[in-house]
Amino acid sequence: MFHRSSSQELADLLAREIEVLPAGARITTHRELVRRFGVSATTVSQALAVLTQQGLITSRPGAGAYRTAARPVARTGDTSWQQAALELSHHIGSAGTPRSFRAPALLHTLLPSGPDVVDLNGGYLHPDLQPLRALGTALARAARRAEAWDRPPVGGLPELCDWFAADVGGGLGRHDVLVCGAGQGALATALRALAQPGDPVVVESPTYPGTIAAARSAGLRMIPVPLDAEGIRADYLDQALTRTGARVAVVQPLFQNPTGASLSADRRRDVLAVARAHGAFVVEDDFARHMAHPDAGPVPPPLVADDPDGTVVHIRSLTKVTSPNLRVGAIAARGPVSARLRAAHVIDSMFVPAPLQHTALEVVTAPGWRRALAALGSALAHRREVATGAVEATFGPRALALRPRGGYHLWVSLPDHLDGGELASAALAHGVALTPGENYSPAGGGTRHVRLSYVAAASASDVDNAVRRLAGLVSET
Known part of the structure; x- marks a missing residue:
């Protein structure tokens, strides 16, 4: 059995097996690879990502990975010199924190599940929850617009900026809004614009893997600050800012x-x-x-709405409530920082393609937009109730410290004898994809938690059955 942890070694081994397969052949499932080689789900994810980049395989959501069509490839010489050339941490005279472009936890969230795996890992809506008809209609209407093929303004279509400004609230105008390529791109742009390599940045602990990856790629030093049931601790935030001199803090104020x-x-x-x-x-x-779910009650306005002084740089996206392919979001801010953000965005991506912006505008201004959000909220609430019941039955009544009435996930505490990473690997071998808690740790290391997402699975009953399937793993000592 293969016991090494190197994803590159695993990728090299799999490449030799895959190269002899005919085009279109289905690759062994992620679940089987974990079982066969005795490695973690993250290691397998990284190895498959390498093979995808090499063009050996292609992934089809819900179906698995397949051998790509064979094509002539120029012979590769000795590329071993690149390892030293790419090393960022030992430059003579270098200062600050080295940038890192390893993002295994973020890649794990994008891992496609095969048909034999129930996906409790993914953070995007299952197609049955997506407003597919509205998206198709919007795309068709946008494509017929002659202006959809003109170069858009750098800051975004004025009408879309107006919509985002009104949606955020707080008296923001179109000139306070920058249309960007969804939330992850906005987060990466904001961190690079607001901080220099080596600077400290305060993050919640635990936090979203995309925040961790964006901070590392910008060369920032993460300063973890704990949360409680009311969100990030303000007293610890004060201490962290005093101790480190950090000038940036990243928070998720709603359904973290x-x-x-x-x-x-x-x-x-x-x-x-x-x-x-x-x-x-x-x-x-x-x-x-x-x-937000229908039983959430009044949802508080964004922090930026109560911030006339420009302290808050606000990020939101349409992706989570539509489709992973509608990668349109916005950054909203007041004051001189807006010019810095705009310049950073131009450097990163120039502008968001006009057809995508026009499609987004068609979606959010359609008569059925609010109805679609309400229907989604009801569907999420139903799945939450099903997932909560299954978690408590499987992991015990104390497994959920919070039962959020919004979002799409549960943070499950594990018994003392279980480790999040080990449980996630064992669960995958049993046909269930979970996210280990260590993926959300800014400082690294394991944690006795797993995150359970209930939006990527095909149905609420699939969520229920998958969670209850883990009962045997939970009871093992």
């Missing part, structure tokens, strides 16, 4: 990923007051704004 916590009214005021006192920016990742 992975814990599901939302900032209380008092905590919102305290966080903003602490940031203002230190002259620090708060990057507000408002990813779940349109994923």
Whole structure:
């Protein structure tokens, strides 16, 4: 059995097996590879990502990975010199924190599941939850517009900027909004614009893997600050900003990923007051704004709506509530920082393609947009109830410290004898894809948690059956 942890070694071994297969042949499932080689699900994910980049395989969501058509490939020489050339941490005279482009936890969230695996890992809506008819109609209408093929303004279509400004609220105008390529791109742009390599940045602990990856790629030093049921701790935030001199903090104020916590009214005021006192920016990742459930009650406005002084840089996206392919989002900010963000965005990507922007505008201005959001909220609430019942039956009544009434995930505490990474690997071997808690740790290391997403599976009953299937693994000592 293969016991080495190197994803590159595993990729090399699999490449030799795959090269002899005919085009279109289905590759062994992710689940079987974990079982066969005795490695973690993350290691397999990284190896498959390497093979995809090499053009050996292609992934089809819900169906698995397949051998690509064979094509002539120029002989590769000795590329071993690149390892030293790419090393960023030992330059003579270098200063600060080296940038890192390893993002295994983020790649794990994009891992396609085969037909024999129930996906409780993914963060995008299953096609049955997506507004596919509305998206198709919007795309067709946008494609017929002659202006859809003109170069758009750098900051985004004025009408789309207007819509985002009104949706965010707080008296923002179109000139305060920058249309960007969804939430992850906005987050990466904001961190590079607001901080220099080597600077400290405060992040929640645990936090979204995309935040960790964006901070590392920008060469920033992450300063973890804990959360409780009311969100990030303002007292610890104050201490972190005082101790490190950080001028940027990243928070998810609503239905935080992975814990599901939302900032209380008092905590919102305290966080903003602490940031203002230190002259620090708060990057507000408002990813779940349109994923509130019907029983959530009044959802508080974004932090930026209560911030006339420009402390908050607000991020939101349409991707989570539509399709992973509608990669359109916005950054909203007041003051001189807007010019910095706009310049960083131009350097990163020039502009978001006009056909995509026009499609997004058609979607959000259609008569059925609000109805679609309401229907999604009801579907999410139903899945949440099913998932919560299955988790409590399988992991025990104390497994959920929070039962968020929004978002799409649960943060499950494990018994003392279980490790999140080990459980995720064992679960995959039993046909269930979970996310290990270690993927959300800014400092690295294991944690006795797993995150359970209930939006990527085909149905609520699939979620229920998959969670209950884990009972035997949970009871093992």
